[in-house]
Amino acid sequence: xxxxxxxxxxxxxxxxxxxxxxxxxxxxxxxxxxxxxxxxxxxxxxxxxxxxxxxxxxxxxxxxxxxxxxxxxxxxxxxxxxxxxxxxxxxxxxxxxxxxxxxxxxxxxxxxx
Amino acid sequence: xxxxxxxxxxxxxxxxxxxxxxxxxxxxxxxxxxxxxxxxxxxxxxxxxxxxxxxxxxxxxxxxxxxxxxxxxxxxxxxxxxxxxxxxxxxxxxxxxxxxxxxxxxxxxxxx
Numbered sequence: 001x002x003x004x005x006x007x008x009x010x011x012x013x014x015x016x017x018x019x020x021x022x023x024x025x026x027x028x029x030x031x032x033x034x035x036x037x038x039x040x041x042x043x044x045x046x047x048x049x050x051x052x053x054x055x056x057x058x059x060x061x062x063x064x065x066x067x068x069x070x071x072x073x074x075x076x077x078x079x080x081x082x083x084x085x086x087x088x089x090x091x092x093x094x095x096x097x098x099x100x101x102x103x104x105x106x107x108x109x110x111x112x113x
Numbered sequence: 114x115x116x117x118x119x120x121x122x123x124x125x126x127x128x129x130x131x132x133x134x135x136x137x138x139x140x141x142x143x144x145x146x147x148x149x150x151x152x153x154x155x156x157x158x159x160x161x162x163x164x165x166x167x168x169x170x171x172x173x174x175x176x177x178x179x180x181x182x183x184x185x186x187x188x189x190x191x192x193x194x195x196x197x198x199x200x201x202x203x204x205x206x207x208x209x210x211x212x213x214x215x216x217x218x219x220x221x222x223x224x225x
Binding site for chain 1: 117146154155156158161171203205210211212213214215216217218219
């Protein structure tokens with residue numbers, strides 16, 4: 001079956017540090033890949049997405065590239081801010097349109113001033 | 114544009130009680146989902162629906178039931194609540210099975 005493995009947290013960084021959160025997946029065919037962010041007390045919201053190999057998703061300074069050869073979709077940001085403190089989830093949707101997305105366990109990021 | 118609306122936001126149930134968590138979306142999405150999120154954990158799919166009148170089980174369906182009589186609404190029914198059902202419940206919707214999901218704010222349920 002499909003699976004998503006995320007880098008374990010929690011991750012603590014100082015403001016303006018470089019962020020990488022690793023995400024690898026197992027799926028047949030060409031799934032769509034997503035990063036969601038969850039702020040305290042809220043639901044998940046889409047951060048960025050990529051639907052085919054070599055696509056780069058980007059939003060709010062975050063980027064991730066769909067790497068078919070390494071089955072990865074690592075999240076990066078060049079300079080984090082305190083307001084980026086949240087839980088980040090990597091997810092995939094299979095290419096069968098079956099509607100059963102798979103989520104990683106989430107990585108908690110804390111950014112200190 | 115309200116998106117996905119869940120009610121209630123908080124609820125405390127006694128063991129053995131029943132309740133219905135409400136979920137409504139106004140985006141005309143075909144796909145709707147119920148997830149639970151335990152503390153420090155990821156999301157587990159309880160039930161999902163690909164359209165009105167069609168529902169299917171996810172990873173953890175035991176103790177829950179759903180119905181989808183309209184495109185907009187997807188209520189989750191808990192029968193005979195147990196402490197193991199203490200969790201945060203999220204409803205979500207998407208246009209297709211491959212597109213991004215839109216989540217509600219969640220319902221924090223405690224069973225005592």
